[in-house]
Amino acid sequence: MIFYDFEVFTKDWLVVLINTDNQEEQVIVNNRLELYTYYVQHKNDIWVGYNSNGYDRYILKAILCDFNPKEVNDWIIVKKRKGWEFSREFNKIQLFSFDTQVSRYNSLKKLEAFMGHDIRETTVPFDIDRKLTDEEIEEVIFYCRHDVHETMEVFSRTYDEFQAQLALIKEFNLPLKHISKSQAQLSATILGANKKKLEDADTVFFPETMDIEKYKHVIEFFNENRHSSKQLETTIAGVHHVFAGGGVHGAKKNFMYECSPDELLIMADVDQLYPTIMIEYDLLSRGVSTPEKFKNILNTSLRLKSEGKKKEREPYKRICNITYGAEGDKFNAMYDPRNRLLVCIFGQLFLLDMIEKAENIPSMKLVQSNTDGILVIINKRDFEAFDDLVYEWEQRTRLSMSFDYYRKIFQKDVNNYIVVDSKGEYKSKGAYVKELNSLDNDLPIVNNAVVEYFINKVPVEKTINDATDLIDFQKVISISGKYSYAIYGKKRRHEKVFRLFASKDGKQLMKVKDGRPSKISYTPDVCRIVNTDITKEKTPDWLDRSFYINLAKKRVNDFMGSDTNV
Template identity: 50%
Template sequence: MLFYDFEVFKYDWLVVIMDTDTHKTNVIINKSSELKKFYENNKINIWCGYNSRGYDQYILKGILCDFNPKDINDWIIVKHKMGWQYSSLFNRIQLFNYDVMTNKIQSLKQLEGFLGNNIKETSVPFDIDRKLTRAEIQETVKYCKSDVENTMNVFIQRKEEFTSHMSLIKAFKLPLKYINKTKPQLSAIILGASKRDHDDEFKITIPDTLKIGPKYQYIVDWYKNPLNRDYTKKLNTEVAGVPHIFAWGGLHGAKEKYSGEGLYINCDVASLYPSIMIEYGYLSRNVSQPKKYAEIRETRLKLKKEKNPMQAPYKIVLNSTYGAMKDKYNQLYDPLMANNVCITGQLLLLDLIEKLEPYCELIQSNTDGLFLKIDNNDTFKKIKSIAHEWEIRTRLTLEWDTFKKIFQKDVNNYIVIHEDGTYKSKGAYVKKLGSLDYDLPIVNKALINYFTKNIPPRDTISNCDDLLEFQKVVKASSKYKYAMYGDKILNEKCLRVFASRSRHDKGVFKLKSEGKNPEKFANTPERCFILNGDLKGVNIPQKLDRNWYINTTIKRLNDFGVGE
């Protein structure tokens, strides 16, 4: 495999290519003939980059076609146009490109920051209006090498993404050139979808298996009313004593700032959206052979029962199809069927709530599942019996779990704790952090320790001696011109900050344009210090303000309705 990254200036360009087989680093500067020769010798290889699907592959192809790479750079970066639109010649060039970037919002610098690596920017401006000096070239090469090394690191951290991508290609016998496609794009290819125009986006169908009584009929009527067939419209109402929102993107309802202990049930609909698409015929009408989708589900269930890891690519196709039906650039795009799936899911879940409401306390309902509080196991049996009738009628399957304790901020932020002490959590405050989203980890750990072990936040934070645990990584997006430290404009737009006790330290801000007021980065201290270098071996300085992290944790506890 080859990992590569381009840097493009007005009068210079360079590329760093690291070969994982030979362990060689290739640096090519302004020599298109050398790049062409390298490409010819390696065009059967897989080329990996960060955002290479949107940028680097087109710089490479452009140079191979003898175009000016700066023109392509400006086409993509300045004019915000798609690289493939620049020239049809790009389609003729074989390139097995794999993009390591899985989240367009996160830059490579952010991920490097989470990993504790050096995130300092090069001092060589990309809009420089002259040839680079030898020293500037050397610095840019060093900067580019660092980016390639970090791309390799991110690839290793997310290797399962590459594995799942390749498993799709292998399982469905697709040509390797499709490695450059996203998973939803691959799903469209696998299902044989062909783009079609549809003009019936809101001609929705209410499922014939739905049985809603008079109490909640007004919710069904809301969807039937043509005046509400607008994505900006939503219905705020109360269901089973809990505030709910019914709209066009899934069901949401929860008791906010709720905590409790007792016998709780979590019932989820297994593969809700894929099941609805199959059972109710709501698969994209762009698919020529709808039976293939059902066959994929059957194959996946068979492999899953056998505990065969090859079930994974089949699951990807099943789960990515709904999202693709809402993407106007995907061959599966069919907004009516997407709306039918979503509305059917909401109303059938409302149907279930209505039947169970007399026997339990509803804590939360969210798209494909419910949290319920019950009195005892006899009630649990009663609920399962009622739910079984619902399963038979709706042709959907429920999966059950129990837990003993819950702390819930809102529908998207909660932690539930099982009898054996294990827990499940959702939301930025309490999610299980990985190495590539390691943001304010000490606060997350302090919250989890309090919820699961009743350890005071002060103890967790005061006893930690790893500086990485206290980092907050922020980035000024492309909408902003600068990042600022106090009133000082910074070269970097991605910053790693720490709360400071020093009165000499400032806050961090972002500025959209000259004359505008700077905006404070969210969730950052009033006073902080910046450490954008490598954190390995860096000791905690005395000026680190641990109290800021303690107070932040306590504030988040209060957001859950819990006092320390």
């Protein structure tokens, strides 16, 4: 594998390449012949970069085609055009390109910050209108080399994504060139999809198997609004719900509950809801030429899940989960907006059907409903009745449900909650309480403090005051392209990504647009910027722990309701 990163200026370009077989590095500056020779030697290797499928591979191909890389750079960065649109000549160059960028919302520099690594950036402006000096070239090489090593680090921490891509290629006997495709594009290839011209995006009909009597106004809403962006707010089983073209959400707000010995807290989820609806109700993209292949993939995914074969299941599960989204992607061969809308509507109505039936159980309390499941509290004596109605619903709708059991719930809303089982193990969801990781690591001490408060009744002050690793207190922010630059106090900063810490002394970091500064959300008014490596740093005396304590208390109060004050 070849890890690489290009830097392009008005009159210069350079690339750092690292061969994983022998860990050899090669730096090429303004030398097309040297790059061509390297490419020929490694054209059968897999080339790995960060956002390389959106940028670097087209810079590479531009130089190999003897185009001006600056023109391609501006085509992509300034004109916001796709690299492949620049020239058909690019299609003639073989390149097995894998992109480590899992989320388009995170830059490589932001991931470096989450990991606690050095995120300082070159001071050489990319719009400099002259040849770079030797000193400037060396500085750019230094930071470019750093980014290649960081790309390798991100790759190692997201290796499952690469394995899943290879598994799809291997399982379905595809050529290696497909390593460059997104998984949605791979799914379209595997299913033999051919894009069709469809003009019935706002056509709505309903499944004959649903049985809704009490809440028919929801059906009427979908029938009247069809493909509009409107949403319906209504009360279902005593809980406020929102129905819309993207799914249903409903939850008791600020709900804290611990089951008595006679009660059950059941999370009932539909297994592979959308893929099953696609098969059972003929709503797979009409561009798919082999729907029976998708059915076999779905059945294999469900079988491997029941057998506990997680690794073997992954490529099948991926295709099942990706296909629904691909139906809404106008650039994908499976684009079918009508069927995508209907799959979502059918799913919402089937859940509504389930809730309507469950209301007949005397002890049933609905806690939340979401895209593919419901969370309910029932008395144990009513479990058999609940299980029976679920079985009847499964037989009628041709869907399948599975149950998970919990003992406690702490719920701010449908998007932020913690559930705890009888063994004390918990599951959390939402920005306030989700479990963070090395590539999603923003204000981890605050999340930890909130979870510890609810799960183990630990005061937030104790969690925060006992923490000694500086990285736990980091707030990572990035200045988007909507803003010109950032200022720290009165000093303009050239960086786009910052690692901030609340401080007893310091200044405020602000973003600037049209010459006007504005506050950056969830950042302290007084902070220090530490963009150097902090992976081994301990908390200093200047750290203002009160900022984190107050933020954690606010989030706890948000969970518990406006009348509380921790």
